[in-house]
Amino acid sequence: MSLLTPEPLLVTGATGCVGSQVCLRAQALGVPLRGLVRLSSEADWLHRLGIPVVTADLASPDRLERAVAEVTRVVHCAARVGLGSPLDFRRLHVEGLRRLLDSLAQQGRVRQFVLLSSLGVHALRDHHGTDETVSPAERGLGDCLQSLVEAEGVALDWGATHGVSVTVLRPGLIYGPRERWVLPQLLRRLREQSFRFLGAGTQTLSNTGVDNLASAVFAALDAPHAAGQIYH
Numbered sequence: 001m002s003l004l005t006p007e008p009l010l011v012t013g014a015t016g017c018v019g020s021q022v023c024l025r026a027q028a029l030g031v032p033l034r035g036l037v038r039l040s041s042e043a044d045w046l047h048r049l050g051i052p053v054v055t056a057d058l059a060s061p062d063r064l065e066r067a068v069a070e071v072t073r074v075v076h077c078a079a080r081v082g083l084g085s086p087l088d089f090r091r092l093h094v095e096g097l098r099r100l101l102d103s104l105a106q107q108g109r110v111r112q113f114v115l116l117s118s119l120g121v122h123a124l125r126d127h128h129g130t131d132e133t134v135s136p137a138e139r140g141l142g143d144c145l146q147s148l149v150e151a152e153g154v155a156l157d158w159g160a161t162h163g164v165s166v167t168v169l170r171p172g173l174i175y176g177p178r179e180r181w182v183l184p185q186l187l188r189r190l191r192e193q194s195f196r197f198l199g200a201g202t203q204t205l206s207n208t209g210v211d212n213l214a215s216a217v218f219a220a221l222d223a224p225h226a227a228g229q230i231y232h
Helices: 017-029 044-048 064-068 086-107 143-162 183-191 210-221
Strands: 009-012 033-037 053-055 073-076 112-116 165-169 173-175 207-209
Touching: 009 017, 017 033, 017 210, 064 086, 073 086, 073 210, 086 112, 086 143, 112 143, 112 210, 143 165, 165 210, 173 210, 207 210
Parallel strands: 009 033, 009 073, 033 053, 073 112, 112 165, 173 207
Antiparallel strands: none
């Protein structure tokens, strides 16, 4: 499906680091767009840019019908970052995803679905040579990442069942505009001279610039062979 076709795109988590960048890229490409945001999200800047926004909570089915109306493509960026209980993470990443997918199935128009996951679903170690054929870690991931593993399976199984092209993207540590959790804290500790390196300070980490991640999202939307695939 060419990105030039005027088919509506829904972006969940539209005020977040990834979702906002996907919205801006879609707008620049002239793609019909709708952002899905939570009640507590600050979406004024999206309104100022003329990006249509629907307020809904994935933790409940209310208003999801309106959010998915006429949508044929979805980029699912909504995620819980930071602290939370196992129930908190699963409520959004798994149960919220199921509600969204159920709404899309009832609407019956969606053809493509891109799910943002994380390279963190693999064990915490050196991953030189780890490719997409390697299964996620079975234990030791923590509540957030374990819920993402489950979400990947839910989305891929749903796509296979309903004939929808589902693609999973696993970025590394994401940095860029509106990233609020990792880099700002790191910079604060560096300014306060309270940061400590582990080891010699020469270890490498898989980082993903959010602008590059947005490019990967639209590459997946524009590639028929991405259906049912996972990409690091």
